[in-house]
Amino acid sequence: MTTVASSLMETSSRPPGPPSPHLVKIRDLVYQVAGIFQPDNKLRLFEDRCSKRMKVLGVTSLADYYDCLTTKPIRQAELVSLLNEITIGETCFFRNQPQLDALRNVVFPRIVEARASLALRHLRIWSAGCSTGEEPYTLSIVLLEELGGRLKGWTFEIIATDLNERSVANAKQGVYGAYSTRNLTPYYKQKYFSPCGNDLKVNPEVKTHINFSRVNLLDDVRMAFLKGFDLVMCCNVLIYFDVISKRRVIQHFYNNLLAHGYLFLGHSESLYGVSEDFRLVHLPSATAYVKAEKRQVMR
Amino acid sequence: MSARSAQLLQRLETLEQMPTIPVVLAPLLRYLEQPLDTLEVQQVVDLISQDKSLAAQCLHLANSPLYGRWQNVDSIRSAVVALGLQRMRDIAVSCSVLRLVPGKGQLNPTVFWEHSLGCALVSRQFARRIGADAAKAYLAGLLHDIGIAAELSVIPAEFQQAYELSQSQGIPLHEAEMTMLGFTHCDAGKIVAEHWRLTPDLIAVAGCHHNPASADGSRALVALVSLSDLLCRMCGLGHGYIEERQVNFLEELGFALLLKECPSLQGFDWARFTFELEAYMEEVHRLVSILYRAPQ
Numbered sequence A: 001m002t003t004v005a006s007s008l009m010e011t012s013s014r015p016p017g018p019p020s021p022h023l024v025k026i027r028d029l030v031y032q033v034a035g036i037f038q039p040d041n042k043l044r045l046f047e048d049r050c051s052k053r054m055k056v057l058g059v060t061s062l063a064d065y066y067d068c069l070t071t072k073p074i075r076q077a078e079l080v081s082l083l084n085e086i087t088i089g090e091t092c093f094f095r096n097q098p099q100l101d102a103l104r105n106v107v108f109p110r111i112v113e114a115r116a117s118l119a120l121r122h123l124r125i126w127s128a129g130c131s132t133g134e135e136p137y138t139l140s141i142v143l144l145e146e147l148g149g150r151l152k153g154w155t156f157e158i159i160a161t162d163l164n165e166r167s168v169a170n171a172k173q174g175v176y177g178a179y180s181t182r183n184l185t186p187y188y189k190q191k192y193f194s195p196c197g198n199d200l201k202v203n204p205e206v207k208t209h210i211n212f213s214r215v216n217l218l219d220d221v222r223m224a225f226l227k228g229f230d231l232v233m234c235c236n237v238l239i240y241f242d243v244i245s246k247r248r249v250i251q252h253f254y255n256n257l258l259a260h261g262y263l264f265l266g267h268s269e270s271l272y273g274v275s276e277d278f279r280l281v282h283l284p285s286a287t288a289y290v291k292a293e294k295r296q297v298m299r
Numbered sequence B: 001m002s003a004r005s006a007q008l009l010q011r012l013e014t015l016e017q018m019p020t021i022p023v024v025l026a027p028l029l030r031y032l033e034q035p036l037d038t039l040e041v042q043q044v045v046d047l048i049s050q051d052k053s054l055a056a057q058c059l060h061l062a063n064s065p066l067y068g069r070w071q072n073v074d075s076i077r078s079a080v081v082a083l084g085l086q087r088m089r090d091i092a093v094s095c096s097v098l099r100l101v102p103g104k105g106q107l108n109p110t111v112f113w114e115h116s117l118g119c120a121l122v123s124r125q126f127a128r129r130i131g132a133d134a135a136k137a138y139l140a141g142l143l144h145d146i147g148i149a150a151e152l153s154v155i156p157a158e159f160q161q162a163y164e165l166s167q168s169q170g171i172p173l174h175e176a177e178m179t180m181l182g183f184t185h186c187d188a189g190k191i192v193a194e195h196w197r198l199t200p201d202l203i204a205v206a207g208c209h210h211n212p213a214s215a216d217g218s219r220a221l222v223a224l225v226s227l228s229d230l231l232c233r234m235c236g237l238g239h240g241y242i243e244e245r246q247v248n249f250l251e252e253l254g255f256a257l258l259l260k261e262c263p264s265l266q267g268f269d270w271a272r273f274t275f276e277l278e279a280y281m282e283e284v285h286r287l288v289s290i291l292y293r294a295p296q
Helices: A003-010 A019-034 A039-059 A063-071 A075-087 A099-113 A135-149 A167-171 A186-192 A220-224 A242-258 B004-013 B027-030 B041-049 B054-060 B075-081 B085-097 B108-129 B134-143 B146-152 B156-170 B171-182 B185-195 B200-208 B219-234 B253-261 B265-266 B270-293
Strands: A120-126 A157-164 A194-198 A199-202 A212-214 A229-234 A258-264 A280-281 A284-289
Touching: A019 A039, A019 A075, A019 B054, A039 A063, A039 A075, A039 B270, A063 A075, A063 A186, A075 B185, A099 A120, A099 A135, A099 A229, A099 A258, A099 A280, A099 A284, A099 B054, A120 A135, A120 B085, A135 A157, A135 A186, A135 A212, A135 B085, A157 A167, A157 B075, A167 A212, A186 A194, A220 A242, A220 A284, A229 A242, A242 A280, A280 B219, A280 B270, A284 B156, B004 B146, B004 B185, B027 B041, B027 B085, B041 B054, B041 B075, B054 B075, B054 B270, B075 B085, B085 B108, B085 B134, B108 B219, B108 B270, B134 B200, B134 B219, B146 B185, B146 B200, B156 B171, B171 B185, B185 B200, B200 B219, B219 B270, B253 B265
Parallel strands: A120 A157, A120 A229, A157 A212, A229 A258
Antiparallel strands: A194 A199, A258 A284, A280 A284
């Protein structure tokens, strides 16, 4: 049966053997504690990231590394280091295309509909944990494109904040190298960027809609002043917080958002077990959170 | 129902142009229904091996991690021994269903295959999570859209119009069918399922998965498949186009129905289940692309 033999050769290219049960335990631990999930098809990559940390620590088995993440005194610090490995290299323009498509095709039209009763045709968006600025600039570009179509006659502003002063300073500069701009099509590069040596500089047209500042999401006073948002993007930030801090921030987001508002987290990031204030909703190839129907949380 | 709709349904009832399932499938399923301790591995091997292309396709699935196998099996016999009779039944039925869609239609048959196989796997995993019958859920997920196969075979031009409407407006296929045909693939599915004398629960799934409350019985199974079907469609394993909408699973009718029978569904982690699907998608795409190229 040559057909079977030849077609089986194609099947044999898949990764051999089931994942180590210790790796699965580490995956589940990271999800439980941080809220970010590694699906089975990403487990090899996840194992590579664990291996990098294991080398640093001089640990030779996944079972021992699991101990480092649970019982040893270094567990908090080690979890942060592992999370850094997991999210490394994720900062770039147009990082999560399905999420952006869902925003354009489903979320913005719904926000516009919800805002129809209000006289002000204006969108307020918050990029909470904007790092070096790729996310808010991407949103600004997406919205500028929409202004020529479904959002004709609308205006928008983006509040972009990060805890790290240096990241905010870099974001304000708006100059990016090849790695950050790898997902940009020539159309976007030409329309919204100018050459700056070997790098690309964001055009003022994109920048003018964004207000960058340093904000600590755990600063209750500062958080209480951020109001009236249609959309909060908070990607790969809450994963670093313990559950009590997560709940505090989530409660703020609840109050920061308008009734029809949306909260977007990072890819494979979840609020499960953290908050009842928000409900998970499914969008095409993306998930988001909307406010649960209940009275406004009073602080 | 309009006269045109009634006429189309009547055409479906004849099922004349419907592709047939492999001849070995019926005896295989009958044999596997007997008590487990009376079954002989060689008998099952012989039955599957009668159909060479079915055997080849079965081996592809048998070698997929989605069916619990991580080392290559290179013969039907070793597949049956390694995976067990239950899984081999799932695999043989899956391969048979994949033959049902005509290759010449407007809807790319791989899309139908991917959705059916994806829904079977998601239904199985969902059932395991909430303590329902996983084997039954797999079969039900696999066969839930047989009505589409019937429409593609018997009324291809009319189905095409409905499909184009669903694509252009980003709406669920059954809504477009209702507009264009006056009935849905659930109505067609019920006809096929009854014609094939499937069990009442599978008839209910094929006939009611877009309105689980309308099922006379087996509502939990119908609801489970309806939720799995919806999840697949929202996660890129749908009918080959994007449904531009927002879904809250807790507000779905299927959720309320399933919750009545499976209280563990109350605290279900939909986010994690959705993220797990990512791995399924990749493997389902890979499997179907190989199977589609394999001889039929």
